[in-house]
Amino acid sequence: MATKEQTLHRQVHPSWVQGDRITSQAFSPTPKDAGLLSVYDGRQIAAGGSFNHYTTVLNLTAIGTVSVAESEVTEVGLPWRPDPAPFPEHAVIDFTGVPSAGKVKAKAQALAEKARQRGWSHKP
Numbered sequence: 358m359a360t361k362e363q364t365l366h367r368q369v370h371p372s373w374v375q376g377d378r379i380t381s382q383a384f385s386p387t388p389k390d391a392g393l394l395s396v397y398d399g400r401q402i403a404a405g406g407s408f409n410h411y412t413t414v415l416n417l418t419a420i421g422t423v424s425v426a427e428s429e430v431t432e433v434g435l436p437w438r439p440d441p442a443p444f445p446e447h448a449v450i451d452f453t454g455v456p457s458a459g460k461v462k463a464k465a466q467a468l469a470e471k472a473r474q475r476g477w478s479h480k481p
Contacts, residue, residue: 368419392453404478
């Protein structure tokens with residue numbers, strides 16, 4: 358029996374959108390991330406629930422949620438893992454082993470393209 362592929366949900370800040378197109382910034386770790394990009398584990402929470410948690414419980418800004426499949430993350434050569442310390446559904450995509458800023462950007466662009474092809478997972 359086939360199982361639905363699990364996804365990782367990423368909240369999208371308004372500055373990461375041009376028109377209705379998300380930019381690669383949505384999947385680019387910032388210096389404060391220390392190479393660990395925060396996502397929600399789709400095994401534990403739906404896209405809409407992750408958006409609600411992010412915007413109401415964490416009181417952070419997002420205009421919607423996009424998702425990438427776990428296999429798409431590994432296809433671009435990145436590991437991911439649960440990271441429940443901040444909250445149970447938290448996970449990270451690990452960019453720490455990527456050797457250069459250019460390669461980080463390329464991997465972020467590849468993930469953003471996968472998310473764009475899938476479309477918004479949740480858009481209030």
